[in-house]
Amino acid sequence: MSSAQLLAPQLSSDEVLRVARLDAERAYRDLTRFVIRIVRESDGWHVDFDLKDAGTRGGGPHYVIDPESGVIVTKRYEQ
Amino acid sequence: MEDAAPIGPPTASELRADPVVQSALEAAWHDSKPHDPDTRHEEGGWIYMNLTTGEITVRRAAAGYQSEVNLANPPHVTGHVVVGVFHTHPNPSAEGWEPGPSEADRYADERDGVPDLIRADNGIHDSGPDSRRGGLAGGPGFPS
Numbered sequence: 001m002s003s004a005q006l007l008a009p010q011l012s013s014d015e016v017l018r019v020a021r022l023d024a025e026r027a028y029r030d031l032t033r034f035v036i037r038i039v040r041e042s043d044g045w046h047v048d049f050d051l052k053d054a055g056t057r058g059g060g061p062h063y064v065i066d067p068e069s070g071v072i073v074t075k076r077y078e079q
Numbered sequence: 080m081e082d083a084a085p086i087g088p089p090t091a092s093e094l095r096a097d098p099v100v101q102s103a104l105e106a107a108w109h110d111s112k113p114h115d116p117d118t119r120h121e122e123g124g125w126i127y128m129n130l131t132t133g134e135i136t137v138r139r140a141a142a143g144y145q146s147e148v149n150l151a152n153p154p155h156v157t158g159h160v161v162v163g164v165f166h167t168h169p170n171p172s173a174e175g176w177e178p179g180p181s182e183a184d185r186y187a188d189e190r191d192g193v194p195d196l197i198r199a200d201n202g203i204h205d206s207g208p209d210s211r212r213g214g215l216a217g218g219p220g221f222p223s
Contacts, residue, residue: 033147058143
């Protein structure tokens with residue numbers, strides 16, 4: 001790994017969460033139905049909106065976000 | 080379905096072919112308002128079989144939210160058992176929404192032990208077991 005790679009700026013979890021939230025708000029009218037899980041994995045930040053009520057059927061948005069650019073690499077809108 | 084004492088619970092394929100279920104699915108789909116982005120929401124209900132005649136009936140659940148519906152507590156219907164559930168996925172696949180069952184759908188369907196028919200904009204999807212777990216025994220609600 002080069003020193004440039006070592007020094008590449010990484011987004012904070014707050015910044016990553018903002019990217020996910022802005023997209024989720026465009027697709028889902030109400031985000032208050034969800035709990036949010038954010039985890040740094042080898043392929044990027046994973047941001048998952050899961051239903052608060054685990055007994056119900058349905059789903060929320062799920063993202064993988066690039067830790068340097070903040071680009072959404074993959075997203076899945078569950079329902 | 081025939082009006083004769085049933086020997087076992089219907090399969091998901093048999094439920095799909097039942098006119099009562101088909102009508103309920105289409106009514107739920109209509110009520111979901113899939114063409115209105117401001118009010119579209121999930122609808123659903125429970126499918127029952129009469130233990131004497133084999134007749135299929137349905138009961139609707141309370142309206143759900145944009146991407147969520149609660150089917151956890153089927154109402155008791157005398158002489159019947161729950162043999163399936165159904166619900167809608169009204170958000171459009173053309174805008175990136177998954178039309179098939181979510182992880183929460185699959186979890187709930189395995190937990191509750193009956194087939195789940197999901198009406199989406201690209202057709203009907205199945206989730207859960209192929210028929211009521213354990214047959215027609217086990218009480219009127221979901222199988223224990």
